[in-house]
Amino acid sequence: MDFFDRFAIPHPSPVIYASMVAIALTLVAIVAGVTYTKKWGYLWREWLTTVDHKRIGMMYLISALLMLFRGGADAIMMRAQTALPENTLLDSQHYNEIFTTHGVVMIIFMAMAFIMALMNFVVPLQIGARDVAFPRLNALSFWLYFWGAMLFNISFVIGGSPDAGWTSYFPLAGNEFSQSVGTNYYMIAIQIAGLGTLITGINFIVTILKMRAPGMKLMKMPMFTWSALITNLIIVFAFPVLTVALAMGTIDRLFGGNFFTTTDGGMDMLWANLFWVWGHPEVYILILPAFGIYSEIIPTFARRNLYGYKSMVASIVLISVLSFVVWVHHFFTMGQGAMVNSIFSITTMAIAIPTGIKIFNWLFTLWKGKITITVPMLYSLGFIPIFTIGGVTGVMLGMSAADYQYHNTMFLVAHFHLVIIPGVVFAMLAGLTYWWPKMFGFMLNERIGKLSFWLISIGTCVAFFPMFISGLDGQARRMYTYSEATGFGIWNMISFVGAIMLAAGFVTIVYNIYYSTRYASRDISSDPWDARSLEWATHTPVPDYNFAITPQVNSSEAFWDSKKNGHKLFPGNYKEIHMPNNSGVPFIMSAIFFVLGFALVFSIWILAVIALLGIFACLAHRSFEQDHGYHIPVEEVKETEEKLGGARQ
């Protein structure tokens, strides 16, 4: 029995037991359902082994939406607990676990996955490519992310959740103060998912640099592709820092290392530094693709070219460079001295300049445009003012002397939610609605979509504006309760109402997906928004090979030119098309990573060694394997094209 004791929850409650039952039932239901409908073969052949960037994108999308609800459930519980003073809905330990998992799930497993979803689906289409440079690695990226997320999510029913905050500062996150295995989960699950992200980074840089359609020079790339390129460069340079930090944390926790301890020379501030050297670029990894999406949507629905293309590119590049030199602003109060703080204050505030340039460019694009208010456009328009508020308060936080007042209060919480929600969440929902018809062949309902928009945007303001006030009044973040005399009660109550609105907004999105799947017309054109870039130039649904003939590009809006100015986009005849083979190895190898992670979390060394050998076996298999893909013959291409409505001009 001793062996099994370690899997018990250190701090159980009825809710957790209920979730255990719920999870078990869901798993049984899924297995039974798939077996009953005899879909195992289909699932394996079409999804689990796929290397198609479009399907991988869709799997990221589904995972991201699931994680949104997991993180959202945490959020509602937090807001419910703090809605009233001295509330006892959650105790302090549960509250700690919930704000920790909320942060990690939302940033690493929701926002990142959502970005990967859209990047995967859109970027190869936008540059006129058949797939990414390394389709199989792409599948590996997804499955590593997926199994990393699974590992993290089982923590609350097996062994206990991490509870040291998404920033996991040491010494709090060390063995002395975090005795359950929770923080092991943090260190290892993020490591596994992070490996997947790094691989995506490499994959997409090569794809974008090498696989663009003929004629698409760098300065003719669509803005979303530009933002994806820069984002992936940041990923490649920032994620290894996290890798090292997490590995050190793991060594400290599992093997008694002394990196971040308070004895034997250990240095807790090293963790804070390494974490934020990754962490600040990470927030720009989140925001840049969002900027890219808005730069696609705003011109489409304002019926004008993007204003200031070159300055848009320059500002993304500048932001990416600056994002690496501001990390200290996350701990101005932790003892660097005035000189260092001042330098980092200046670099921090400097980021507002390129960001401001982008805001003005969007406004100038809208200026005199013929604006149609669609759901993607609504999100883009809502983003501008709300994000600006978040950004300006960021500049306030960036003044190191003033930050002594704001730091670790609800004011900070308000800041980052008001940049991340309009920045990332709005952009993802906008992108989702915008590219949905390309992905699934029907449009999402506009009326329900507008309802979601209003619920979410008003909900965001109602939930987070009050935190500026309570924060300035001194309400610390991450406190599970407060006394009535503080007067914070009213602000937190308003926040709770906002949170409910947000939740309602997300529910309407799911309802919209359900409703549109059932009722929306399947008879739509392949370019329903009258858009500008190449992804709209191919059929809907997109054939496996994306483009029957490689498009020929002459400007940054080649598709628009082909529609309006008679540019010939698809010259030449059909040729046979080379395609990569599916493979089960990425799925299997990532599943073994999950086993390895699980074994490490619980220090089951034999299992860890076996899993490690399994991973090496997969690598060896890959090394010896000869896989040259297959060819789609010309006749089949012709047939498919005709079935999808004829050749493209």
Place this chain on the structure above:
Amino acid sequence: MKVDQTKPLEYSTEQNNLNILGFWMFLGAEIMLFATLFASYFTLEGRTGSGPSGSEIFEITPVIFETFILLTSSFTIGLGVHAMRLMNKKATIAFFSITLLLGLAFVGFEVVEFFTYIEEGAALQTSAFTSILLSTLGTHGAHVTFGLFWGLFILIQIKKRGITPETANKSFIFSLYWHFLDVVWIFIFSFVYLKGMM
């Protein structure tokens, strides 16, 4: 598969080009990884707690051997790639084998070195300094060990399949990896050992 005869074999197909660029990007990530380790090393170098400091445990002789072995292996793998470009299968195999044997010798020295440290009371758990020292050396050593297997697999493939665009591409990429580990070692040699002994 379209083969472009004007280019060296390892660059001769579209996929080969992608692979090489991809590997350079990977090396970019590896540079960040080791840079982070070095930065942490410099930060924690003096924080020896109750354990020994670098000057107390470092010994110059084995380190000189390790350095010499690894530098030589970088040279021999260069010769291997050269032989590969001349389509000389036998010489390629010979040079790659020598490289791997040298790599094995390096790892052997390093394992002995680790055991000596632990015997002298400088284990992973002893102090912040020993934690980062062994992690930095260990990360490099693990890379070399991984490379031994990877290189061996490629060697077998050259033997079985000859010098093809695919095996040439793999060997070339492997040589990049090997040179990179050599460069990292030079940093370790200079900034960990020499600096620590001074």
